[in-house]
Amino acid sequence: xxxxxxxxxxxxxxxxxxxxxxxxxxxxxxxxxxxxxxxxxxxxxxxxxxxxxxxxxxxxxxxxxxxxxxxxxxxxxxxxxxxxxxxxxxxxxxxxxxxxxxxxxxxxxxxxxxxxxxxxxxxxxxxxxxxxxxxxxxxxxxxxxxxxxxxxxxxxxxxxxxxxxxxxxxxxxxxxxxxxxxxxxxxxxxxxxxxxxxxxxxxxxxxxxxxxxxxxxxxxxxxxxxxxxxxx
Amino acid sequence: xxxxxxxxxxxxxxxxxxxxxxxxxxxxxxxxxxxxxxxxxxxxxxxxxxxxxxxxxxxxxxxxxxxxxxxxxxxxxxxxxxxxxxxxxxxxxxxxxxxxxxxxxxxxxxxxxxxxxxxxxx
Amino acid sequence: xxxxxxxxxxxxxxxxxxxxxxxxxxxxxxxxxxxxxxxxxxxxxxxxxxxxxxxxxxxxxxxxxxxxxxxxxxxxxxxxxxxxxxxxxxxxxxxxxxxxxxxxxxxxxxxxxxxxxxxxxxxxxxxxxxxxxxxxxxxxxxxxxxxxxxxxxxxxxxxxxxxxxxxxxxxxxxxxxxxxxxxxxxxxxxxxxxxxxxxxxxxxxxxxxxxxxxxxxxxxxxxxxxxxxxxxxxxxxxxxxxxxxxxxxxxxxxxxxxxxxxxxxxxxx
Numbered sequence: 001x002x003x004x005x006x007x008x009x010x011x012x013x014x015x016x017x018x019x020x021x022x023x024x025x026x027x028x029x030x031x032x033x034x035x036x037x038x039x040x041x042x043x044x045x046x047x048x049x050x051x052x053x054x055x056x057x058x059x060x061x062x063x064x065x066x067x068x069x070x071x072x073x074x075x076x077x078x079x080x081x082x083x084x085x086x087x088x089x090x091x092x093x094x095x096x097x098x099x100x101x102x103x104x105x106x107x108x109x110x111x112x113x114x115x116x117x118x119x120x121x122x123x124x125x126x127x128x129x130x131x132x133x134x135x136x137x138x139x140x141x142x143x144x145x146x147x148x149x150x151x152x153x154x155x156x157x158x159x160x161x162x163x164x165x166x167x168x169x170x171x172x173x174x175x176x177x178x179x180x181x182x183x184x185x186x187x188x189x190x191x192x193x194x195x196x197x198x199x200x201x202x203x204x205x206x207x208x209x210x211x212x213x214x215x216x217x218x219x220x221x222x223x224x225x226x227x228x229x230x231x232x
Numbered sequence: 233x234x235x236x237x238x239x240x241x242x243x244x245x246x247x248x249x250x251x252x253x254x255x256x257x258x259x260x261x262x263x264x265x266x267x268x269x270x271x272x273x274x275x276x277x278x279x280x281x282x283x284x285x286x287x288x289x290x291x292x293x294x295x296x297x298x299x300x301x302x303x304x305x306x307x308x309x310x311x312x313x314x315x316x317x318x319x320x321x322x323x324x325x326x327x328x329x330x331x332x333x334x335x336x337x338x339x340x341x342x343x344x345x346x347x348x349x350x351x352x353x354x
Numbered sequence: 355x356x357x358x359x360x361x362x363x364x365x366x367x368x369x370x371x372x373x374x375x376x377x378x379x380x381x382x383x384x385x386x387x388x389x390x391x392x393x394x395x396x397x398x399x400x401x402x403x404x405x406x407x408x409x410x411x412x413x414x415x416x417x418x419x420x421x422x423x424x425x426x427x428x429x430x431x432x433x434x435x436x437x438x439x440x441x442x443x444x445x446x447x448x449x450x451x452x453x454x455x456x457x458x459x460x461x462x463x464x465x466x467x468x469x470x471x472x473x474x475x476x477x478x479x480x481x482x483x484x485x486x487x488x489x490x491x492x493x494x495x496x497x498x499x500x501x502x503x504x505x506x507x508x509x510x511x512x513x514x515x516x517x518x519x520x521x522x523x524x525x526x527x528x529x530x531x532x533x534x535x536x537x538x539x540x541x542x543x544x545x546x547x548x549x550x551x552x553x554x555x556x557x558x559x560x561x562x563x564x565x566x567x568x569x570x571x572x573x574x575x576x577x578x579x580x581x582x583x584x585x586x587x588x589x590x591x592x593x594x595x596x597x598x599x600x601x602x603x604x605x606x607x608x609x610x611x612x613x614x615x616x617x618x619x620x621x622x623x
Contacts, residue, residue: 032279048622051447055618073449084443086366086436100358101448164277171273174280191239193279212242212282221239 004029004148004179005050010059012045012203019045021203022059029147030176032193035183036222037200038230043183044081046200047150051078063148074103077146081153083133087126091119091136098140110143113169131162138166142173151182155189163189188223197222199229235276243278247286255295255306256317263308266296355450359458364465367432371425371466375473378421382477385414414481418474425470429463429523434530434544442622452616456527456609463523464516503594504587514598521605525551528608531615555604562600 005027012020020042027033035043048054050061052068063072085094091114098105114121117135125133138154151170155163163186170180171193184190191197197214199207206229207214211222218225237246254260266272269287273280287304290296294312296304307313332342388410437445437455445455482488499507529551533544 030281032281053443053446053620053622055620070449070451073447076447078443078447080443082440082443084440086441088366097362100362101355101450167277168274171277171280172270174270174273188239192237192243192277195279195281212244215240215242219240223239 002029003027005061005063005181007050007061008059010046010049010061011057012042012049012054013057018203020049020056023200023203023205024059025198025205025208027148027179027181027196029179031195032170032174032180033182033196033198034187034190034194034222035181035198035200036185036187036226037183038185041200042203043200044152045203047078047152047181047183050148050150051076075147077141077144077149079137079141079149079151079154081156083125083130083137085125085133085137088124090122090124092121094125094136094140095121098144102144104145106143106145109173110139113139113143117165131158134158135162135165138169142169145175145178147178149178149180149182151180153184154182155184155186160189167193187226188221191222194222199226201230237276237278244282244285244289247276247278247283248289251286251290252295252316252320255313256320260306262306262310262313264306265302266304266306268303356454356458359450359454360461363458363462366436367428367462367466370428371469374421374424375469378417378473378477379480381417382414382481385410385481386483418477422470422474425466429459429466430526430530433459433463433527434541437616438530438534438540438622440622442620446616446620446622453609453613455616456524456612459527460520460523464520467519467523468516502587503590506591507587510591510594514594514601517598517601517605521601521608524605524608524612525555528612531612534615534621535619551608558604559600 003026005025008024010020010023011018023042023046035046037043045054049056050063050068052073061068064075066072089097095107095110095114098110099107111121114136117132117139119128119132119136125136128136134154134157138151141149141151154170155166158166167190170182174180182190191211194211196210197207198205214220214222214225220228235250237243237250251260260266266287267275269284270280272287273283276283287296291298291304293316294309295307295316297307298304329342337345388407435441437459446452479488496508499511503511526548529548530544532547532551533540533542536543
């Protein structure tokens with residue numbers, strides 16, 4: 001197993017606030033990793049750095065041994081928290097767009113998932129509900145045969161049935177050559193699909209372990225442990 | 233098919249237990265082909281890696297075997313299944329006995345309660 | 355990759371612009387039938403028809419100018435919204451170098467601006483009915499150009515016009531990028547930055563002008579003071595080309611600045 005993502009002493013400051021503070025993590029291929037922490041703990045900042053949307057203040061991130069840039073963007077599939085698609089576009093337009101720019105995009109998979117959701121590919125995004133838009137974004141991201149999936153709060157702000165759909169999609173698209181990092185603060189829903197958990201608090205890593213180890217050692221669910229560690 | 237998984241305990245251990253139960257109770261019949269790792273993981277909503285590990289453990293214990301390209305199968309050795317079933321039963325009964333004896337029941341009292349209840353169940 | 359970006363850039367912006375230009379042309383066509391110029395030519399007193407004609411002509415020119423302004427505003431907004439708004443999350447995670455984003459936006463901006471000017475000219479022709487006077491006026495203009503710059507001027511002038519236009523657009527992009535560096539009130543900051551950049555470039559131009567006229571072009575200065583100032587076509591073209599070079603320099607500086615900010619100082623909300 002080789003590391004698809006590795007970061008060493010990564011720090012990102014905004015003024016004198018350290019959003020990401022001396023973070024060193026390793027994620028291996030085939031892993032489904034949860035980056036867990038409360039709001040504003042640095043999860044989104046970290047993920048943005050991996051996507052070359054922010055420049056580190058010090059330290060480095062290597063994806064498949066390379067610094068974030070054009071080469072890594074080809075193998076990283078990113079789902080941000082926001083709706084980042086042009087709402088005037090139709091679903092079929094967006095699929096064509098992704099197909100055009102990403103060599104690893106699997107159009108058939110995308111249409112299959114759209115079909116199973118009973119969505120019309122000719123619909124424009126702006127006619128859809130927020131939940132449906134989020135599902136469409138997820139489908140696009142998971143239809144790429146990427147080597148690293150970075151999902152930022154994929155289940156926040158979405159109803160429980162949609163959450164199940166999202167988790168189901170993640171499991172179905174699982175591939176041993178790739179890794180998935182998802183960040184969230186809603187833990188009980190997703191802990192069963194994680195193999196590794198990383199707790200982040202105020203930009204610092206407070207725990208980085210395999211999930212079943214955590215359960216065995218502490219006799220608790222990750223959710224309970226989280227509540228303990230992050231008690232206000 | 234219901235799977236009852238607790239987040240408090242290692243999922244891997246629970247998967248091993250529950251699949252074992254399903255084999256013993258006949259949900260997965262001897263010689264039957266199991267769904268693929270991915271499909272099973274999806275059904276249960278767990279990490280495919282964890283499912284893979286659980287299945288590997290069961291294979292180690294002899295309850296499952298892998299057939300080259302067509303996937304995992306339940307063992308046809310009914311004797312082995314019966315063994316496992318017996319072991320499970322003994323574990324359950326032992327746990328029960330321990331609890332009851334702790335509560336202060338004598339063996340005679342226990343036996344009479346059990347006999348009466350089993351007649352009612354018929 | 356760049357060609358793909360250009361394709362989608364045009365696709366995304368085409369609809370609005372084409373509707374606008376076709377509407378303008380139709381509007382001028384309709385106005386042509388109203389024929390206000392004719393009415394005005396024929397009236398002797400100030401009656402309703404005359405009033406309506408004046409109103410029509412005024413409205414027409416307001417709409418014309420409006421279209422040019424709207425074109426400019428839309429192109430600026432496109433850069434801001436698509437790269438620095440939520441869509442930026444998509445754009446900057448495409449496996450494409452940031453400079454290609456700037457170039458694709460610049461090229462589309464220049465093309466639409468040129469098209470808007472051409473549409474404006476066509477629309478004026480339609481509105482005024484392409485009478486002999488109008489055509490004569492147009493050929494006077496082209497003759498004038500040839501007079502100063504020689505026949506080459508008919509090519510050099512538009513080309514340097516495009517260069518200056520590109521520089522102007524790049525300056526706007528640089529201002530937007532600089533405004534992005536602020537944490538709050540980014541749009542306001544962009545306006546401020548634009549003002550700042552204009553002031554800096556004006557000062558620089560004045561300085562350049564001063565240097566030029568006191569050294570290489572000192573004879574120009576002397577000549578200009580005299581009434582009979584006359585430039586040969588070659589000299590006029592040289593002047594134009596030098597100005598174009600300055601434009602290219604500024605444009606490149608704005609481009610590099612914008613590129614740097616997008617690469618190293620991006621901070622999407």
